[in-house]
Amino acid sequence: MAIERYNPRDAEPRWQQKWNDEKVFVTDNDDPREKYYVLEMFPYPSGRIHMGHVRNYAMGDVVARYKRARGYNVLHPMGWDAFGMPAENAARDNKVHPKEWTYQNIASMKAQLKAMGLSLDWSREFATCDVEYYHRQQMLFIDMMEKELVYRKKSKVNWDPVDNTVLANEQVIDGRGWRSGALVEQRELTQWFFKITDFSQDLLDALDTLDHWPEKVRLMQKNWIGRSEGLSIRWEIMPGTAQSDEREVAVYTTRPDTLFGASFLAIAADHPLAKEAAARDPAVEAFCEECRRAGTSVAALETAEKKGMDTGIRVRHPLDASWELPVYIANFVLMEYGTGAIFGCPSGDQRDLDFARKYDLPVVPVVMPKDGDAASFVIGDIAYDGDGVMINSQFLDGMTPAEAFDAVAARLAAMTLGNAPQGERKVNFRLRDWGISRQRYWGCPIPVIHCDDCGVLPVPKKDLPVKLPDDVTFDQPGNPLDRHPTWRYVACPHCGKDARRETDTMDTFVDSSWYFTRFTAPWENEPTNKAAANHWLPVDQYIGGIEHAILHLLYSRFFTRAMQETGHVDVKEPFKGLFTQGMVVHETYSRGKGAAREWIPPVDIRIEEAEGRRRAILLSTGEEISIGSIEKMSKSKKNVVDPDDIIASYGADTARFFVLSDSPPDRDVIWSEAGVEGAHRFTQRVWRLVSEACDVLKSAKGTPAKEGEALAISQIAHRTLKAVQADYDKLAFNKAVARIYEFVNALAVPLAKVAGGGADVAYREAVRDAVEILIAIVAPITPHLAEECSATLGNAHLIAMSAWPVADDELVVENDILLPIQINGKKRAELTISRDADQSAVKEAVLALDAVRSALNGQAPKKIIVVPQRIVNIVV
């Protein structure tokens, strides 16, 4: 009988249609079964999916299909992170409206995702640029305003003075605007902020509860939040040294124990005292300006030399009234952190030491190692910041730094300056409030009205949504909302007089901070259906790239808390399980050197390999092309493989199988033509083996064998089932794939035997049972192939709706085990023995082995270590 090759181009759309017709993946909120919410980070609709998407969504789909088979009511939705700059850039460059561009991109990407055969509930789909979605986001914003989780303050932005526009950080290249090339200025604008810092402590503490998150991500968030415990110390300004009536300056320190080692105060260039000093001295002014400029061009000049300038202001040491210290402006002090002022202790801090040496300030060691000698301990070029014992510190001498910290805190708390304690314990965070204002068109409008008389007012909820106007142009720089002839002008909701709309729109991170909540009831008028949100949240398994480890995940954690405070949901942590998947990488190919280097896409190349040497040949000319390093797929290096091409030539199952095989899912996977062909061979092989035997198997019912020739088949089937199940539970897709390969290899001979008619009933039934198990365990990865195989065996049910098979423990347990025998820790023999043989029986059998007897040479062994069911080691 001639067996046709498996044709995914025919089979895949057929099964997708069938799943769609039967609404297999539409989720009912009222289904009483236990819930499981699996979600992959939704994509930005750039227009084409890439291999990273394929890998991300393949992983989520395996989880969704597996959990569905295990009996859960699975929610697996998809949507579009659809606001953002690229749409405006496309509008400007191609004269296409952002809306039109975005929805067209969504349509083409959706078609691509559908071709992957993902088990998504498309009925819940939305884009964040849908009015229905951002309408609810505006409702949330207003609720947050009421709870005072939103406020306005002046904040710096990157301003392009030629284009008259605000630039995002990524649009600033080497301190210049990416289009105009003009030097970017820092401008102060009044902007909207979310009070994420209200939750600093909770966001930090709750990290401990996220035990299904990668440790790495939790650590990154912990560092980002940056909690420190210290002391806020108020220093008295020596009368007459400052011009204004400022009497004191506050300093935050985590090392109050080193207070006697202080030799100067340093303040940020933006500190009020610095501004005051600048106002009366042009040299100071120039220095402050220099510091500010250095702040704009970020990491480039990070090794910048420590520089400062004396303000002339003097302060009194809080623990020694006769001690005066100078106040410097320093380029390494940041206004945004602490109080924007520090005291410098050169002996204990490298920066302070560098600074002190440069400006010839005193260096007094105050902490020395425990076994040091106070009389001879001096600081050279390296500050000592370790633990030890206090010296040169009056009443602190002899204490540990920790004891000294407490002693200083207590002393300063008891002293007063003016009417307040001179020092107070203070917890400080690095985390800053979240600035959400964007001076752009393609985003969610901030639903606020400015009235000259009534101030800043929220748009009444009945007047929502504040829709983006469609009639806008992008032929000039700046925000189209700002120059719109009518949209801005509106009556004040309070007094009715002429007022103006807010023209800022929201950061797109806001859109992605609650989409997972909206998926639980996307049809609701209110932002959430609270019962549905409480039912589905937290997301059981969230899957996405490590690049979102901090911002997106932290903002989402904040936003869920804010939604809890405003009564929209009763949970505070949105993601119970988090998995960060690796990238898809590819070799690079190029010809030419230096500026003339030309990158060649993989489709234009054929790889030849002979005698261990790989060569890349350009298809069009036969020319040899040099093979470069393996890198993230990128347009600039042209090392991209288009998922459409792969699905068209090999099918979705092959693509899904390949991106999940070989590499652990959290590591990068190398895309290679040879690898894809290997995956494709596998799908073809499964089909061939099953279809060759299907005529015979059709009439056999699936029953595992408990004895005889077929026992081994049933054993490996049920053992594989149990192992793959465990692998899927751990998201160890690559290990599941390896076991599936092993299983198929083991089934090849039995299936051929069945196909050839040489098998008895019990054998055929055992093979049928094994094949059904194979279909079930490959189905999450290659769902179309599984359906096709199942159908060819005469099954009427859909695998996508079928229960996971149950492993028969009797078949899983091994009765005889193979025990490795070591002599002095080296393997010398093997012993097959009954699983429940007791220690003495094992010892006896071991000593009877030839290899053991010759090693012992008649002597008695020193020691025999029997690790039950594992290994035996004989010490001679």
Added chain:
RNA sequence: GCGGACGUGGCGAAACUGGUAGACGCAAGGGACUUAAAAUCCCUCGGCCUUGGCUGUACGGGUUCGACCCCCGUCGUCCGCACCA
């Protein structure tokens, strides 16, 4: 600079809680089938020497009956944060 992760064949990788290192795949080599090719099937595949051994998980030590795994040190790669007071 600080913090973290990692280092296993030609390559991607397995190896349970300290218990046979290299499962599985890719690549390669040999063979069968074929007029031929593709497809498929079989064999070999860490290194060294002669069967049988020796050796081998970045490198140097240590703990242990036994170490890829634990400890100390060194080297290297990658990632995150970066003047955080």
